[in-house]
Amino acid sequence: MRSGAYESVRTYRLIVGMWVRSTMAYRTSFVLTALGNLAATGLDFVTILLMFSHITVLGGFTLAQVAFLYGTTSTSFGIADLLLGSMDRLGRRIRDGTLDTLLLRPAPVLAQVAADRFALRRLGRITQGLAVLGWALAHAGIDWTPVRVLLVPLTVLCGAAIFCAVFVAGGAFQFWAGDASEVQNSVTYGGNTMLQYPPAIFARELVRGVTFVVPLAFVNWLPALRVLGEPDPLGLPGWVDFASPAVAALCCALAGLAWRAGLRSYRSTGS
Amino acid sequence: MTVPVSEAATEAVTDTVIELDGVEKVFDVRRKAGPLRRLRTQVRAVDGISFTVPRGEIVGYIGPNGAGKSTTIKMLTGILNPSGGRIRICGLDPTRDRTRLARRIGVVFGQRTTLWWDLPLRDSYELVRRMYRIDDARYAANLAACVELLDLGPLLEVPVRQLSLGQRMRGDIAAALLHDPEVLYLDEPTIGLDVISKTRVRDFLRRVNAERGTTVLLTTHDLTDIEQLCRRVMVIDHGRLMYDGDLGGLHAVGDSERTLVADFARELPPVEIEGARCVKVDGPRQWLAFPAQASAAPLVAAVAAHYPLVDLSVREPAIEDVIARMYGEDADRT
Amino acid sequence: MRGGFYAAVAVRGFRRYATYRTATLAGVFTNTVFGFIIAYSYEALWGQRPHLGGYTEAQALTYVWIGQALLQTMALMAGGFEEELAERIRSGDIAVDLYRPADLQGWWLSADLGRACFHLLGRGVAPMVCGALVFELALPTNPVTWLLFLVSVTLGVVVSFAIRFLVALSSFWLLDGAGVSQVVFLAGLFFSGMLLPLTVFPGWLGVLARALPWSAMLQVPADVLLGRHEGTGALLALAFQAGWAAALLLTGRALQAVAARRVVVQGG
Ligand SMILES: Nc1ncnc2c1ncn2[C@@H]1O[C@H](COP(=O)(O)OP(=O)(O)O)[C@@H](O)[C@H]1O
Ligand SMILES: [Mg+2]
Numbered sequence: 001m002r003s004g005a006y007e008s009v010r011t012y013r014l015i016v017g018m019w020v021r022s023t024m025a026y027r028t029s030f031v032l033t034a035l036g037n038l039a040a041t042g043l044d045f046v047t048i049l050l051m052f053s054h055i056t057v058l059g060g061f062t063l064a065q066v067a068f069l070y071g072t073t074s075t076s077f078g079i080a081d082l083l084l085g086s087m088d089r090l091g092r093r094i095r096d097g098t099l100d101t102l103l104l105r106p107a108p109v110l111a112q113v114a115a116d117r118f119a120l121r122r123l124g125r126i127t128q129g130l131a132v133l134g135w136a137l138a139h140a141g142i143d144w145t146p147v148r149v150l151l152v153p154l155t156v157l158c159g160a161a162i163f164c165a166v167f168v169a170g171g172a173f174q175f176w177a178g179d180a181s182e183v184q185n186s187v188t189y190g191g192n193t194m195l196q197y198p199p200a201i202f203a204r205e206l207v208r209g210v211t212f213v214v215p216l217a218f219v220n221w222l223p224a225l226r227v228l229g230e231p232d233p234l235g236l237p238g239w240v241d242f243a244s245p246a247v248a249a250l251c252c253a254l255a256g257l258a259w260r261a262g263l264r265s266y267r268s269t270g271s
Numbered sequence: 272m273t274v275p276v277s278e279a280a281t282e283a284v285t286d287t288v289i290e291l292d293g294v295e296k297v298f299d300v301r302r303k304a305g306p307l308r309r310l311r312t313q314v315r316a317v318d319g320i321s322f323t324v325p326r327g328e329i330v331g332y333i334g335p336n337g338a339g340k341s342t343t344i345k346m347l348t349g350i351l352n353p354s355g356g357r358i359r360i361c362g363l364d365p366t367r368d369r370t371r372l373a374r375r376i377g378v379v380f381g382q383r384t385t386l387w388w389d390l391p392l393r394d395s396y397e398l399v400r401r402m403y404r405i406d407d408a409r410y411a412a413n414l415a416a417c418v419e420l421l422d423l424g425p426l427l428e429v430p431v432r433q434l435s436l437g438q439r440m441r442g443d444i445a446a447a448l449l450h451d452p453e454v455l456y457l458d459e460p461t462i463g464l465d466v467i468s469k470t471r472v473r474d475f476l477r478r479v480n481a482e483r484g485t486t487v488l489l490t491t492h493d494l495t496d497i498e499q500l501c502r503r504v505m506v507i508d509h510g511r512l513m514y515d516g517d518l519g520g521l522h523a524v525g526d527s528e529r530t531l532v533a534d535f536a537r538e539l540p541p542v543e544i545e546g547a548r549c550v551k552v553d554g555p556r557q558w559l560a561f562p563a564q565a566s567a568a569p570l571v572a573a574v575a576a577h578y579p580l581v582d583l584s585v586r587e588p589a590i591e592d593v594i595a596r597m598y599g600e601d602a603d604r605t
Numbered sequence: 606m607r608g609g610f611y612a613a614v615a616v617r618g619f620r621r622y623a624t625y626r627t628a629t630l631a632g633v634f635t636n637t638v639f640g641f642i643i644a645y646s647y648e649a650l651w652g653q654r655p656h657l658g659g660y661t662e663a664q665a666l667t668y669v670w671i672g673q674a675l676l677q678t679m680a681l682m683a684g685g686f687e688e689e690l691a692e693r694i695r696s697g698d699i700a701v702d703l704y705r706p707a708d709l710q711g712w713w714l715s716a717d718l719g720r721a722c723f724h725l726l727g728r729g730v731a732p733m734v735c736g737a738l739v740f741e742l743a744l745p746t747n748p749v750t751w752l753l754f755l756v757s758v759t760l761g762v763v764v765s766f767a768i769r770f771l772v773a774l775s776s777f778w779l780l781d782g783a784g785v786s787q788v789v790f791l792a793g794l795f796f797s798g799m800l801l802p803l804t805v806f807p808g809w810l811g812v813l814a815r816a817l818p819w820s821a822m823l824q825v826p827a828d829v830l831l832g833r834h835e836g837t838g839a840l841l842a843l844a845f846q847a848g849w850a851a852a853l854l855l856t857g858r859a860l861q862a863v864a865a866r867r868v869v870v871q872g873g
Contacts, residue, residue, distance in 0.1 A: 025389045040792055190642060
């Protein structure tokens with residue numbers, strides 16, 4: 001028997017291939033929506049530009065520094081959204097019974113659900129996030145050291161992993177409360193919005209919450225403070241800026257456990 | 272009533288493919304009972320079912336709506352875990368070995384398609400090929416056989432969304448058989464199909480069973496499916512096995528009747544004919560009931576010979592009727 | 606008689622969403638979280654630039670919570686009828702609907718008004734109360750202002766409906782409706798003023814954004830409640846909304862007629 005991870009990736013790729021082909025059946029529609037998506041996700045950043053047309057510093061951060069936050073979280077979120085963006089449809093699949101057909105295949109269910117409705121148009125957000133990140137790297141006046149250079153891609157990848165874990169945990173949650181799938185949005189979309197702004201503008205309890213409870217701060221805030229050379233409003237020890245990989249691994253492990261428990265519950269209750 | 276259940280003693284001799292022993296499924300259901308109060312009740316969807324099916328048999332699994340048929344099938348495939356009892360399919364425990372079992376069984380849910388809506392039928396089969404790791408020669412042979420027998424040739428390049436219900440069902444059945452499953456479960460495969468599609472599906476299942484020795488378990492509301500395919504029938508109601516035996520026995524127990532619906536050229540007094548009785552008249556249309564075992568052909572010939580027949584159709588006895596009668600008998604006896 | 610029918614459809618729309626209690630709670634939670642995130646960013650912004658866009662800090666914060674109250678009411682992030690209608694178009698069930706005695710647009714509009722009414726009460730009030738507990742808001746005490754606000758919200762819902770109706774009808778021509786609606790929703794979030802009040806937009810962008818129909822969904826009702834339109838100004842604001850509502854509904858009608866002809870030609 002081949003390993004579970006290999007099977008998952010293989011299944012994921014097979015199903016993604018089917019969705020990509022389905023999309024390509026309507027090529028014009030795809031090109032239009034991909035371009036539209038690219039432009040529309042950019043409006044988020046336009047909002048920040050508009051704010052900075054009235055001010056020069058927000059929460060102690062310059063525009064380029066905020067753009068760095070924006071670029072990292074948007075790219076991370078975009079990757080997670082591309083990879084597992086349809087997890088929120090699980091509740092619907094449970095309600096209309098189509099989850100059963102996935103359980104009939106000799107393949108991991110999580111990989112099948114993750115690949116569900118895979119949409120290449122979601123590349124729009126990643127592209128736009130990377131563009132802003134590129135601009136920010138050039139203009140944020142970062143004092144480059146090898147550590148900082150390494151920290152940037154690491155931040156983006158760990159951030160993506162943390163968001164992926166949130167998507168999977170959100171999916172698992174729908175096994176028990178399919179109707180409440182919207183709560184997931186407050187962590188995913190809400191988290192992404194929050195991480196675009198400097199931590200200093202938020203109430204301290206909120207920052208503590210997203211550091212210790214839902215560890216979104218590790219997506220970009222903590223490593224970004226290190227890269228940008230800004231002080232940490234919570235005054236945490238310096239090594240936490242490098243803790244993102246460990247936190248991401250922990251999140252993924254917990255999300256995996258939640259998913260298993262959810263699937264087990266489904267198989268015993270059928271709903 | 273004594274239920275003739277297949278004997279456990281034969282198990283060692285024949286090759287048993289499906290084996291259930293005291294299988295139960297209990298659902299917790301929360302119902303609204305007033306604006307804030309919720310009542311928790313338990314639904315015993317499957318309530319202690321035991322049976323075995325030897326390799327190569329076609330079994331009909333019938334019962335009224337909500338009897339527990341689909342729930343049984345979901346447990347046999349590993350979608351749902353039983354709350355009690357023991358299941359072995361090809362020697363595997365569906366709860367623990369879901370993915371391993373998936374390679375050895377085929378499943379068709381009548382109301383649910385596994386085909387890809389926007390893609391040509393062939394693409395769905397390609398996915399099956401890769402997901403089940405079917406080797407090329409076997410895939411080619413199986414696909415060719417399905418295409419020929421189910422008449423899928425002209426449909427292979429058509430996007431599934433453009434297929435009719437009957438075409439799609441044929442497509443789904445083929446998809447479930449490409450990996451040579453040892454067991455095939457069909458949950459209401461003929462629901463909503465026209466007569467021609469139904470006939471084609473039945474012929475196909477019969478051949479698959481005869482040529483490949485595939486074991487088939489089939490639920491349906493159409494007694495003709497059962498009559499034409501299954502020698503053995505199981506009747507389930509309220510999650511309990513009420514009958515397990517051959518179809519003839521079921522008819523004898525149920526004493527069911529079919530109905531010939533005849534449209535005449537004009538309004539007539541109730542028709543009188545040997546072997547049938549008129550049960551309803553509505554203008555030029557009359558309903559003639561005749562025993563389910565009797566052939567319809569001589570009756571039609573006799574009616575056509577004596578009356579100005581314009582159009583006719585034969586209604587099969589509804590399974591619900593058969594079962595209701597069965598209980599009637601049951602009540603009479605006790 | 607017909608009025609009664611559409612009222613019944615609206616009541617059904619209200620009830621339908623009222624049954625999803627967990628979903629409503631989840632939504633309230635999400636709206637509140639978003640409200641907090643945006644409120645803190647506005648606090649930082651208005652802390653540096655008091656009176657930006659003509660709002661005091663309290664008004665800007667009130668604007669945030671009005672936005673959260675109206676987010677679902679205006680179905681700014683989907684969640685209304687449009688997916689269902691698009692699905693009916695894609696599956697071909699629409700052919701049946703077109704031959705029903707009830708008017709297609711009227712039927713869905715009534716249902717959507719019922720939905721909006723529920724979302725205003727069920728998902729709008731609670732986040733607003735949460736916001737008022739934590740931040741200092743500038744809510745009016747004059748009942749006339751509240752009444753005008755309700756009228757403005759109703760008109761805003763009609764504009765929102767009319768736009769989503771057009772989006773759903775696009776499924777007749779574009780089979781990947783999800784992409785179109787996503788683009789329209791993202792644009793809607795921006796141009797309704799949900800991300801930043803349109804009064805803060807500089808120069809021509811501000812003028813354009815305030816003239817587009819999306820401003821009828823949040824900017825106008827918010828300004829009515831914040832008392833920035835008074836007397837004839839308020840009437841003009843409502844007329845602006847009504848104008849867009851009428852124009853978009855008529856466009857929808859025209860498009861529906863074209864689509865209906867197409868259905869007849871193709872036989873569904
Ligand atoms: N997931 C579930 N949760 C609660 N009750 C269920 C569930 N699935 C089925 N049931 C109940 O179990 C009974 C049997 O259902 P089912 O197996 O679908 O019947 P059939 O297929 O024979 O019509 C019904 O009363 C049904 O309401
Ligand atoms: Mg069933």
